Amino acid sequence: MPSVRVNGVDLGIESFGREDDPLVLLVGGTTMLSWPDALCARLASCGRRVVRYDLRDCGASTTIDPENPAYDLRDLVADAATLVGVLGARTAHLGGVGVGGMVAQVAALDYPEVFSALTLVGTRPVGPGPVDEDLPDHDAAVIGALFSRPRPDWTDREAVAAFAADGAEQMGNDPQEARVTAARIWDRTPSSDPAVHQANQLGMVFSRIDCTPRWRERLGELDMPTLVVHGRADPFFPVGNGEALAAEIPAARLLVLDDMGTALRHTAADQVAAAMLAR
Template sequence: MFSVQANGVDLGVEIFGRDDDPLVLLAGGTTMLSWPDALCERLAAGGRRVVRYDLRDCGASTTVDPEAPAYTLRDLATDAATLVNALGATTAHLGGFGVGGMVAQVAALDHPGVFSALTLVGTRPVAPGPVDDDLPDHDPVMGALFSLPRPDWRDRAAVAAYAADRAAVLGDDPEQARTTAARIWDRTPSTDSSAHEANQLGMVFARLDCTPRWRERLGDLTAPTLVLHGRANLFFPVGNGEALAAQIPGARLLVLDDMATALPNAAADRVAAAMLDLPTG
C-alpha cells in the first residue's frame, strides 16, 4: 500500500495484478477494505489491474478534519477521475461500494470519457439523508444499530467488538466484520477519536455537501453497469438497488440472497465473474 497524488490530495491505494492489465478502480465506502481481499485477488487473476483506494479523511488518504470536510461529493468524484490518469491509465472500470457508490455515480456522470464500466454495490441514487418517496429507507431494525453504545475509538479491541455487534444487527458476518475493523484501526494514521470513528463508520458523509442531486441524470449514463445488492441489506434495502438499476440504461441487477450490507468473502467468485463480464474499454 502507498499513496498517489491526485486532484491535489494524497490517496491511499493498494494494487493487485499486473501493471499492463486493464484498470479496475475500486472506491472505498469509505475505506478500501470495503472491497475484500478475495475479490481483488479474483479480479487480478482474471486479467485486471485492481486498485482499491481510501476516500479522503479515511485510511492512508489525506485526512484534515472528518467532522468538517472542506470538500464536496463532486471533489470526491474528481478524485476518482484524476486518479485514473495518475495511475497511468486513460480509462477504468470504476467500482463504488456504499457511499463510494454515490461517488462512482457522480464520477461517471461528470467525467463520462474516463470510465468504461461501472459496478455499484449496496448503494442508492440519492445522497445520505432523507430519501425520495419511492425509495425504501433504513429498515426499522436499524434502531437497534443506532442504539448500540459507542466504543472508545482509541481502543482497538473495543472497536473490533463494536463492529462485530453491528454486523450481527445488520445480518453480516460478525467475525469478518471484527477482522476488517481491526485492520481499519491499524491503518488509521491518527490517534484522534474522530478520525477512528470516520474510518469505521464513514461519518464524514453525514457532513458532506452532496448537492446538487444526480438521480435525474442517471439516464445519461452510457457505461455498461452492474448493480449489485444484498437482498438482506437493512441499511440500504434492496429496493434502492432495484431503482438504481432501473434508471441506468442497460444496467444489470445482481441480487445476492446471502448478502446484507458487506460483501461476504464467500461471494468473491460470483461477484468477480459478474465484474469481469463488463468491458475493459
C-alpha cells in the first residue's frame, strides 16, 4: 500500500474512487481497516474519492515505539488537516471510528476551514481515562473478561486471528469479520516485534498519548453537517456516548445500529454510506 509524507512521518493510505471527486477522509481507529472495504467502495460508487489511513505507530504508517509515543492528540489532528492538502483537496468530509473519532472531533473544531462534514462512529466526547459522570463508561464485566484472557503469541498470525474471533461476540461484533480483519492487520504490520503487533491489534498506543486539553465543551462550536453512528450493543463506548455527542453537536443526526457493537459491520455499508451522503 502507498504512503504519503505528512508532518515528518509516513502515513499509510488506501484510496477508492476518482481523484477529482470530493474527498472523504477516514481516520483509522487505529488502523484504516476499522473502515470496511464495502463502505469505502460504496461511497466511491456514489461519486466520492475515499482515502482511509493508519494513525502513527499503526499499520503501514511510521512506527517507532507504540508503547512510548513521542506525540500527542494535536499532532494526530494536524496530520489529518495536512493530509487533505497533500492529497490535493481543499476540503474533505472527515470520518473517525473509535479513537479515530476523537481525532476527528478535534480536527473539525481546530480546522473548520478544512473539513466540510463530519462522521463519528462508535466514539465519545472525552479522551482516554476517567469518563465524565454523565457518560456511560466501559461495561466493566465485559471488558474485565476480555482483558483477563491469556494473550496470544502476537507473532503467530493464526493465534492472533483466533484471539480476535473469540472476543468478538462480547464486543457485539461478528466473529468471522473480526477474524479476517485481525489477520489483515497482522499482515500489514511491518514488524516482527510482538509489542508492535499487539499495539496494532488492540490500538493501545492511543491510551498512552496526551489528549489534553479537553474538547467536549467546544462541541457546540461545530458548524458542519455531522452524522453520529453508534452500536446499541457496544460495551466499550456504550450508546449513551453517541447520544451525548449527537445532543451536543448542533443539528447532528444520530444513527443507532441495533446489531452493531464496537465495529462497523460490512452488512451496514449501504445504510451508513447513504446516511453519510445525506447532507
